Amino acid sequence: MSLVVDSIAKNFERFPALNGVSLTVPQGAFLALVGPSGSGKTTLLRILGGLEFPDSGAVHFADLNWLEVPARQRRAGFVFQQYALFKHMTVEKNIAFGLNVRPRHERPAKKEIARRVEELLALVQLDGLGKRYPNQLSGGQRQRVALARALAIEPRMLLLDEPFGALDAKVRKELRVWLRALHEKMGITTVFVTHDQEEAFALADLVAIMNAGRIEQYGTPADVRRSPKTPFVAEFLETGPQQHAGVPLLRGLNGH
């Protein structure tokens, strides 16, 4: 039941976003897509989630032609950088959303939904905050609600789009450790997008370093670090992505 991405290509109006990307992720693995902005990593993630469609190529997952499955039937838990919580609903209602929208015959009973919500709140360590609204929570808490909401649908894969991008360095590091522990516990195939190579290497079983719509190198963090295959990867590991944006990185000043 591994995830197979086979030569995916996608063009936006003027520029190519993905130029034939292929990779295989074993069941239950934690993959990080890492690269500078515009490298196509978010586009690839959105294709996996059914929010975007490639011009060519194929994706197979769980013995399914994944691209043929509509987004709402994929059960791919998607977590957005800006949380995308439903602002007008309490935390409880947010988490229960995916269960409440199921067709009547598949929907769990009200009591069962409430029980699951409680369970998930405990899992993301937000016990007792179920009645709050998203704007009454901190950024780190909001992102944990978003994760609980994605987990509520018993996702077949978890897709995280720079989930910690809007948080400060300290919270980032805490959540990183917590997310890794959660992954060990649940074992859901996870794809994580980040531009922060340190984050990617600390979290993932596998990293795919992307640049200009291609995968420059794909492997375990240890392998990639030991033998970078291209000058781009070597430079990326050396400096982090910030240099590519034209800003030299001063180590120690940036929470590193």
Added chain:
Amino acid sequence: MKRRYPTQDHPALRVLLTVIAFGVIGLFLLMPLATVFSEALSKGLGAALDALKEPDARSAIWLTLMVAAIAVPLNAVFGVAASWAIAKFDFRGKQFLTTLIDLPFSISPVVSGLIYVLIFGLQGWFGESLRDANIKIIFALPGIVLATVFVTFPFVARELIPLMVDQGRDEEEAATSLGASGWQTFLRVTLPNIKWGLLYGVLLCNARAMGEFGAVSVVSGHIRGLTNTMPLHVEVLYNDYQYVGAFTIASVLALLAIVTLVLKSLLEWHFADEIAATHRH
């Protein structure tokens, strides 16, 4: 010396601006409004009430309410559909559609009325086929509704487009990935997020729909007791030197507008917390 906030202006300037604002509002808004009511009551309350009991006046009030009751829901639906399309999808001609939505604001209402006469009138493009089918549009309720819908179309859409563009697609995408259908996403996510903007647009649309004069005047044919809306009836009475009647109907129109405004303020006041919660943090 008293400390001031860096962004605070000189007290004298503040007083001056406040006085000017109140002065302008008083002179150009409140005084005329007060005049309308005082003229209506100039011969006593009885005379004003008698003017309201007159069959032509009743029919004008009834017609106006009916036109608003048809045109406003239509424009609420059109406005939501147009804003949804513009804010949530990318397609060719999006900019053009946005411009078109503003069209009723930029052309004279009389011209928009004339367009409908040209299309549906007896001498118009579809005039003869409509007459053969025994359908009356011009000088009848359908024409008045059409003209009103056209003139008041932008209110809801203009209110919603910036709001929906600002809210982006994230929440809709989240709902989809959680298994919601398009309709569920709209009802449970999009609509609650835009409901205050929608309500505001609907209230403005309603105020204009009841007050529209120019376009309706062209298509209505001014048949007393049949196709005269309240604004048209005001003009007819005024031209007949029936000042009490004219100003009484005008007062009813003004009252409807005031009720609309009060309703809006009450809702905003009552749901202040919720409005704050649904705004972007």
